[in-house]
Amino acid sequence: MxxxxxxxxxxxxxxxxxxxxxxxxxxxxxxxxxxxxxxxxxxxxxxxxxxxxxxxxxxxxxxxxxxxxxxxxxxxxxxxxxxxxxxxxxxxxxxxxxxxxxxxxxxxxxxxxxxxxxxxxxxxxxxxxxxxxxxxxxxxxxxxxxxxxxxxxxxxxxxxxxxxxxxxxxxxxxxxxxxxxxxxxxxxxxxxxxxxxxxxxxxxxxxxxxxxxxxxxxxxxxxxxxxxxxxxxxxxxxxxxxKYVEEWTEERRRNADLYRKHLQGVPVVVPTEPEGGRHVYHLFVIQVGNREGLSAHLASKGISTAIHYPTPLPFMPCYAGLGHTESEFPRAAAAADRILSLPMYAELSETQIEYVANSIKEFYA
Ligand SMILES: Cc1ncc(COP(=O)(O)O)c(C=O)c1O
Structure with a gap:
């Protein structure tokens, strides 16, 4: 697949x-x-x-x-x-x-x-x-x-x-x-x-x-x-x-719920929403250990992933002059090495989502 x-x-x-x-x-x-x-x-x-x-x-x-x-x-x-x-x-x-x-x-x-x-x-x-x-x-x-x-x-x-x-x-x-x-x-x-x-x-x-x-x-x-x-x-x-963006948003939200359901018990951190918020899941970003290993494993199974974004803004070369350190932004610094964006769009099927989740499970088994 x-x-x-x-x-x-x-x-x-x-x-x-x-x-x-x-x-x-x-x-x-x-x-x-x-x-x-x-x-x-x-x-x-x-x-x-x-x-x-x-x-x-x-x-x-x-x-x-x-x-x-x-x-x-x-x-x-x-x-x-x-x-x-x-x-x-x-x-x-x-x-x-x-x-x-x-x-x-x-x-x-x-x-x-x-x-x-x-x-x-x-x-x-x-x-x-x-x-x-x-x-x-x-x-x-x-x-x-x-x-x-x-x-x-x-x-x-x-x-x-x-x-x-x-x-x-x-x-x-x-x-x-x-x-x-x-x-x-x-x-x-x-x-x-x-x-x-x-x-x-x-x-x-x-x-x-x-x-x-x-x-x-x-x-x-x-x-x-x-x-x-x-x-x-x-x-x-x-x-x-x-005309269709609301329908797609509901499909994205359903897909996010399906990911959360199928990833239960898998050692990854799934995204949550603030109380009363409506997350529209432009991206479905999880946090994982051994990210490079996992993304290579997923690629070998035909699953594309991405990283949004590998370097937090304060640590970009263009802001080196501002002299920022990781200790100033502990959450962003910690997330940078662990975030992984999984496929997310309205047309994803539950079969595809289950396949992605099972492939992640398989990697950590
Ligand atoms: C958070 C954020 N701000 C601004 C932009 C800039 O938009 P554009 O690519 O249309 O210039 C983007 C686009 O990726 C974005 O993700």
């Missing part, structure tokens, strides 16, 4: 007719950049997210950078982020000339809220919590801290479309939020794509301007912006997929 890590073709085959027809519409109408498909996706996604404004852009890294620009982040500023994330979270801060200030993660791999206040200085401007692997960070606590210290909060929702904390959907807590629609994400385009969302009209207007060369009206450039627009083809694909 083969169990790929993700299977985007299986997803395409399920909705082939609808997707092909949506893409043909864009080609027939020549609405390649911006246009009706983009506007309709922005409207549909804002209903899904629960924010008044959604501004589509080219990718989830641009969306973070644009939002940081709107909050005026620049040289000398500090922005607090978790020690575990994809590089975009810290890179967007560094490219503004500011410094990412890392905080260790909690047992859910999201920022440990009990350690945030220790990291606040007179230079701190904001916090970017990351809903890593699809699990919502403790947003109510983060917003309390932000309010107390007058900080902005940008939620990095790249991995967590539809996740909730305490029954409230992520992206509706912070001052603004950032999404990625990279193909492998829970809601993925057929290339790079992203979006910003907010309830604040002024942030929304500025975001729209920056993402489109500083103009809201054609040829009236109120500021210098950049080219970060969503292509019509991606918007059309996203509009089709958005």
């Amino acid at each position: 083969k169990v790929p890590f993700v299977d985007l073709f299986a997803q395409y085959e399920r909705y082939k007719q609808e997707i092909d027809s949506a893409m043909s519409d864009v080609i027939r109408e020549a609405s390649f950049i911006g246009g009706p498909h983009v506007s309709s996706f922005e409207k549909n996604f804002s209903s899904y997210v629960g924010n008044e404004h959604v501004i589509a852009c080219a990718n989830g890294t641009d969306s973070l950078e644009i939002l940081l620009e709107i909050f005026g982040v620049g040289p000398g500023d500090e922005v607090i982020i978790p020690a575990m994330s994809w590089i975009s979270t810290s890179e967007s801060i560094g490219t503004k000339g500011a410094t990412p200030v890392f905080v260790d993660v909690d047992e859910f791999y999201t920022i440990d809220v009990s350690q945030i206040e220790n990291k606040i200085t007179e230079r701190t401007r904001g916090i970017i919590p990351v809903h890593l692997y699809g699990c919502a960070a403790n947003m109510p606590e983060i917003m309390k801290i932000a309010e107390k210290h007058d900080l902005f909060v940008i939620e990095d929702c790249a991995q967590a479309h539809g996740a909730e904390y305490g029954g409230k959907r992520i992206a509706t807590f912070g001052h603004a939020s950032s999404f990625s629609f990279y193909p492998g994400k829970n809601l993925g385009a057929y290339g790079d794509a992203g979006a910003m969302s907010t309830d604040n009209q002024e942030i929304a207007n500025t975001a729209r301007m920056i993402a489109n060369h500083g103009q809201l009206k054609k040829h009236t450039h109120l500021m210098e912006g950049r080219n970060s627009r969503l292509d019509g083809i991606h918007a059309a694909v996203l509009n089709v997929k958005l």
Whole structure:
């Protein structure tokens, strides 16, 4: 049996007719950049997210950078982020000339809220919590801290479309939020794509301007912006997929339960969810001993795995100058050698999940 890590073709085959027809519409109408498909996706996604404004852009890294620009982040500023994330979270801060200030993660791999206040200085401007692997960070606590210290909060929702904390959907807590629609994400385009969302009209207007060369009206450039627009083809694909993302999320959650069921008694640590949270399992990350041995064994059985991510951000070569040590981030440092992402997507069958779990059992037997 083969169990790929993700299977985007299986997803395409399920909705082939609808997707092909949506893409043909864009080609027939020549609405390649911006246009009706983009506007309709922005409207549909804002209903899904629960924010008044959604501004589509080219990718989830641009969306973070644009939002940081709107909050005026620049040289000398500090922005607090978790020690575990994809590089975009810290890179967007560094490219503004500011410094990412890392905080260790909690047992859910999201920022440990009990350690945030220790990291606040007179230079701190904001916090970017990351809903890593699809699990919502403790947003109510983060917003309390932000309010107390007058900080902005940008939620990095790249991995967590539809996740909730305490029954409230992520992206509706912070001052603004950032999404990625990279193909492998829970809601993925057929290339790079992203979006910003907010309830604040002024942030929304500025975001729209920056993402489109500083103009809201054609040829009236109120500021210098950049080219970060969503292509019509991606918007059309996203509009089709958005209709099914809730169904897929429930399938991902069912698959996570099946993994937990079939991995009972196996010496691995399975992911859990905060009380009242809705984890959307962009990734199903376990912790294991002898990771290299296990992944090689799984590969020999036709099962693909991955590591998200092998090096916590503070220990990346590009941050060597900050001089961080493992003792500052004990959870992230310990997890780095043990985390392993198992195949996870809506189309996985129970037979495949059982096969993965049995293959892991076999390795540790
Ligand atoms: C947590 C996180 N933030 C930001 C991004 C950046 O998104 P993009 O790849 O669309 O630029 C990603 C994408 O992998 C991500 O996982």
